[in-house]
Amino acid sequence: MQIRPGVSTHALDWEYDEPIHLHVVETGTATVLFGTGPPESADAVLALARERDVDVAVAEHGDPDHVGGASRLGADAGIEVAIPAGDADALTAAGVDPDHRLTAGTDYWGVEPVAAPGHTRDNMAFLYDDVLVAGDTVVGRGSQFTADEDWSGPLAITPADFNDDDALARESVAGLLEYDFETVLVSHGDHVVTGGPAAVRTLARDFGV
Numbered sequence: 001m002q003i004r005p006g007v008s009t010h011a012l013d014w015e016y017d018e019p020i021h022l023h024v025v026e027t028g029t030a031t032v033l034f035g036t037g038p039p040e041s042a043d044a045v046l047a048l049a050r051e052r053d054v055d056v057a058v059a060e061h062g063d064p065d066h067v068g069g070a071s072r073l074g075a076d077a078g079i080e081v082a083i084p085a086g087d088a089d090a091l092t093a094a095g096v097d098p099d100h101r102l103t104a105g106t107d108y109w110g111v112e113p114v115a116a117p118g119h120t121r122d123n124m125a126f127l128y129d130d131v132l133v134a135g136d137t138v139v140g141r142g143s144q145f146t147a148d149e150d151w152s153g154p155l156a157i158t159p160a161d162f163n164d165d166d167a168l169a170r171e172s173v174a175g176l177l178e179y180d181f182e183t184v185l186v187s188h189g190d191h192v193v194t195g196g197p198a199a200v201r202t203l204a205r206d207f208g209v
Contacts, residue, residue, distance in 0.1 A: 004131075007128070007185075022045065031056075033052070033058065035058075036073060058126065082099060087120050113126055118171065123135065132196060139187070145162070152206055
């Protein structure tokens with residue numbers, strides 16, 4: 001699904017009832033894939049990356065459903081692999097040496113990593129133009145991967161037992177409001193194409209941050 005010229009999102013079937021979303025952003029410097037999918041979907045991710053002529057694949061954090069296709073992308077297609085520096089052990093443990101260990105606030109290919117720790121130690125979101133690729137920093141309210149709470153807007157967060165530090169994960173949501181964006185692309189659930197800041201603000205208010 002095309003969000004706007006140069007930005008698209010792709011629903012990938014996997015072991016759960018709802019798809020996981022990967023995103024492709026063409027920055028003018030590189031074609032960047034966000035998310036490498038779970039291991040069992042590596043063939044589909046590789047096909048997508050080849051079809052879109054991806055230069056670099058970014059795992060937004062170190063969970064298996066975000067790093068599972070990284071080894072195939074590098075070994076079979078020569079695509080560079082990137083991951084937040086603090087989560088890099090998720091790749092090295094699988095025998096993958098990331099080409100880029102990302103740090104927040106540094107420009108990579110026209111994309112700015114945004115520190116959003118809590119879901120994992122070095123979880124990040126990524127800002128390109130007015131599009132925020134959220135990874136699992138937030139999820140769509142209707143996703144099966146939402147905390148069982150009353151959410152008053154279109155976004156939610158993952159359950160506490162999915163998070164390395166749940167309190168910090170909630171604080172990181174409010175931190176997103178320091179950035180200028182319109183669209184929020186998530187890995188799980190429905191995206192917020194317009195009105196992203198209002199949706200994030202509502203979510204932060206839901207849990208009092």
